[in-house]
Amino acid sequence: MEFDLIELIRQRTTQPRDDVRLGIGDDAAVLAVPAGQELAVAIDTLVEGVHFPPGTAAADIGWKALAVNLSDLAAMGANPAWALLALTLPSADVAFVEGFAEGFAKLAQSHRLALVGGDTTRGPLTISVAVHGFVPPGKALTRAGARVGDAVLVTGTLGDAAAGLHALQQSLDDGDSRAGLREFLIGRLNLPTPRLSAGAALRGQASACVDISDGLLADLGHICVASGVGAEIDAALLPRSPALMALYDEASALQFALSGGDDYELCFSVPAQRLADVQADLSRLGCGVTKIGRIVEGAGVRVRSTDGEWLATDRPGWEHFA
Amino acid sequence: MEFDLIELIRQRTTQPRDDVRLGIGDDAAVLAVPAGQELAVAIDTLVEGVHFPPGTAAADIGWKALAVNLSDLAAMGANPAWALLALTLPSADVAFVEGFAEGFAKLAQSHRLALVGGDTTRGPLTISVAVHGFVPPGKALTRAGARVGDAVLVTGTLGDAAAGLHALQQSLDDGDSRAGLREFLIGRLNLPTPRLSAGAALRGQASACVDISDGLLADLGHICVASGVGAEIDAALLPRSPALMALYDEASALQFALSGGDDYELCFSVPAQRLADVQADLSRLGCGVTKIGRIVEGAGVRVRSTDGEWLATDRPGWEHFA
Numbered sequence: 001m002e003f004d005l006i007e008l009i010r011q012r013t014t015q016p017r018d019d020v021r022l023g024i025g026d027d028a029a030v031l032a033v034p035a036g037q038e039l040a041v042a043i044d045t046l047v048e049g050v051h052f053p054p055g056t057a058a059a060d061i062g063w064k065a066l067a068v069n070l071s072d073l074a075a076m077g078a079n080p081a082w083a084l085l086a087l088t089l090p091s092a093d094v095a096f097v098e099g100f101a102e103g104f105a106k107l108a109q110s111h112r113l114a115l116v117g118g119d120t121t122r123g124p125l126t127i128s129v130a131v132h133g134f135v136p137p138g139k140a141l142t143r144a145g146a147r148v149g150d151a152v153l154v155t156g157t158l159g160d161a162a163a164g165l166h167a168l169q170q171s172l173d174d175g176d177s178r179a180g181l182r183e184f185l186i187g188r189l190n191l192p193t194p195r196l197s198a199g200a201a202l203r204g205q206a207s208a209c210v211d212i213s214d215g216l217l218a219d220l221g222h223i224c225v226a227s228g229v230g231a232e233i234d235a236a237l238l239p240r241s242p243a244l245m246a247l248y249d250e251a252s253a254l255q256f257a258l259s260g261g262d263d264y265e266l267c268f269s270v271p272a273q274r275l276a277d278v279q280a281d282l283s284r285l286g287c288g289v290t291k292i293g294r295i296v297e298g299a300g301v302r303v304r305s306t307d308g309e310w311l312a313t314d315r316p317g318w319e320h321f322a
Numbered sequence: 323m324e325f326d327l328i329e330l331i332r333q334r335t336t337q338p339r340d341d342v343r344l345g346i347g348d349d350a351a352v353l354a355v356p357a358g359q360e361l362a363v364a365i366d367t368l369v370e371g372v373h374f375p376p377g378t379a380a381a382d383i384g385w386k387a388l389a390v391n392l393s394d395l396a397a398m399g400a401n402p403a404w405a406l407l408a409l410t411l412p413s414a415d416v417a418f419v420e421g422f423a424e425g426f427a428k429l430a431q432s433h434r435l436a437l438v439g440g441d442t443t444r445g446p447l448t449i450s451v452a453v454h455g456f457v458p459p460g461k462a463l464t465r466a467g468a469r470v471g472d473a474v475l476v477t478g479t480l481g482d483a484a485a486g487l488h489a490l491q492q493s494l495d496d497g498d499s500r501a502g503l504r505e506f507l508i509g510r511l512n513l514p515t516p517r518l519s520a521g522a523a524l525r526g527q528a529s530a531c532v533d534i535s536d537g538l539l540a541d542l543g544h545i546c547v548a549s550g551v552g553a554e555i556d557a558a559l560l561p562r563s564p565a566l567m568a569l570y571d572e573a574s575a576l577q578f579a580l581s582g583g584d585d586y587e588l589c590f591s592v593p594a595q596r597l598a599d600v601q602a603d604l605s606r607l608g609c610g611v612t613k614i615g616r617i618v619e620g621a622g623v624r625v626r627s628t629d630g631e632w633l634a635t636d637r638p639g640w641e642h643f644a
Contacts, residue, residue: 021459021460021462022462022464025465025548026398026464026465026466026548027364027393027394027395027397027398027465027531027532027533028362028363028395028397028398028400028453028455028462029362029363029364030360030361030362030398030457030462031361031362031363032360032361032459033355033361035357038343038352038353039352039353039354039355039361040350040351040352041350041351041353041404041438041439041452041454042349042351042406042439043406043407043408043439043440043441043452044408044441045408045410045441045443045445045450046443047410047443047444047445047446049445050443050444050445071349072349073349073350075349076348076349076350076352078350082363084363084364084365084452085365086365086366086450086452088369088448116363117364117365118365119366119450121367121368121369121372121373122369122372123367123369123370123371123372123446123448124446124448126410126445126446126448128365128367128408128441128450130363130365130406130452131350132363133350135352137354138343140343140344140350140352142344142348143347143348143349144348209349210349226347226348
């Protein structure tokens with residue numbers, strides 16, 4: 001029954017905020033954007049079998065459905081405030097909804113985000129979340145401001161989520177001594193960390209920013225198109241986790257780092273004179289940050305291999321309808 | 323390919339608005355709520371086979387996906403501004419997307435609503451739309467303000483959409499002389515008219531308001547629960563269309579009007595002293611309005627039949643997981 005499911009989710013995700021004038025339970029929520037703030041809004045959908053494998057834990061799905069949206073706010077430098085949830089389920093599965101709400105609420109509460117509205121319908125498992133955040137007028141990070149000579153940086157490590165998906169799809173012996181490494185990678189796939197504090201710290205510092213959902217080449221490519229520039233990155237500089245390097249050979253790890261989606265790290269450009277400050281600021285927030293290349297004239301993203309050759313990069317990233 | 327679909331929809335739904343600082347094409351849209359306005363937000367999902375039959379025209383699906391959401395804004399008395407669209411499709415079907423965008427855009431443009439963000443994914447046909455509207459602080463219509471003695475009114479006619487669904491499910495001869503009547507009812511199902519100008523006119527006038535998506539008994543029941551009151555309605559007063567009365571017997575027509583969903587008319591309560599003014603205001607807007615009953619002490623909705631008996635109303639409305 002629709003109202004019980006939404007009520008159950010509401011109970012699990014309570015987050016009092018003064019700017020929520022009227023929350024879940026009417027035809028619409030009524031919200032007050034603080035004076036002197038603009039609103040950043042995004043929507044993203046997860047579909048079972050496309051964005052997560054059947055059998056993924058409900059709590060992980062709830063976390064990830066919110067995380068991929070918060071990652072969009074992070075890429076804009078926005079501070080999260082509110083979310084709407086559209087949950088389509090094959091049946092009124094209370095255990096699933098409880099698990100989902102638990103994962104969703106855990107991430108929401110860590111960012112003081114309030115769930116303000118929702119719709120539960122019957123159908124194939126599909127979750128759309130719309131998120132709302134605040135950003136000072138004119139200060140949103142976009143894809144469009146990269147300039148020739150800017151450094152290109154990324155947060156965290158790349159390729160873990162794609163490797164995690166690969167590891168999930170193998171049927172490996174649970175007793176394997178490397179199970180812990182695989183769990184790390186699968187955790188990076190299922191429980192991504194939206195880089196919200198990093199994104200907020202980059203306001204007024206980064207010249208362009210994007211989150212890596214479709215793979216580094218594809219998403220840095222978006223910055224290049226929007227900014228009218230090209231980019232060169234050095235394969236040797238790509239930050240890759242110990243787990244990725246332990247479980248995969250160099251060629252696979254490089255492929256995951258360049259083209260694997262779902263990492264939800266930030267990729268951004270910074271004018272050279274601000275580079276040291278930005279690196280220091282993000283490090284202070286506990287966010288790893290690595291310079292991987294530079295913005296150049298032209299178009300598209302080129303990758304230099306460790307022996308100095310240009311790599312063929314004909315598989316730019318994950319495209320759902322490719 | 324995701325970006326082409328969103329771009330195609332964007333081209334078909336262009337609606338310039340000064341308050342859209344950054345529209346489709348980045349990680350999030352950036353929007354400016356006008357000073358002195360609060361934000362009303364809602365999300366609703368349509369699933370093929372649940373909310374519309376397979377084979378429904380793409381343009382009708384696009385219209386309806388937006389209409390059911392705008393109806394939520396109407397019920398709050400909010401003026402629509404922006405929408406987000408999450409479209410899940412089995413394949414990159416350009417003809418479908420073009421039709422969908424055409425229907426969506428037609429309704430959007432008639433209300434100066436801008437599509438500001440979207441996500442297109444592969445999967446079973448599912449559409450979630452999130453809408454955003456403006457309402458003066460403290461002036462949103464809610465379900466919670468009905469008082470004993472208030473009149474209960476509805477806009478338009480009731481039961482048409484449910485009858486339209488019934489008509490669709492019959493395999494009738496196309497040459498039938500009543501085909502035009504059936505088309506009217508099916509049109510009411512597929513192309514509902516959100517009562518936005520009526521909702522805006524009810525701000526400061528209605529004591530409670532809801533849109534009729536699940537059926538009159540269910541939705542008026544929501545007002546009763548939220549307001550801590552009961553309601554009595556007279557079957558003889560229910561506004562029903564000539565098409566409904568021509569195609570169905572009295573018992574079926576009454577059942578559709580009481581329990582059929584998808585009409586997207588407004589049901590609202592008005593203090594007695596304002597009744598005449600409200601009726602005149604809505605009529606001037608070209609919106610039919612009918613008093614169907616009154617708010618009483620107690621709980622729940624009771625229906626008096628034309629012969630003065632209380633009807634058994636044990637099937638309150640459409641519930642997706644009932």
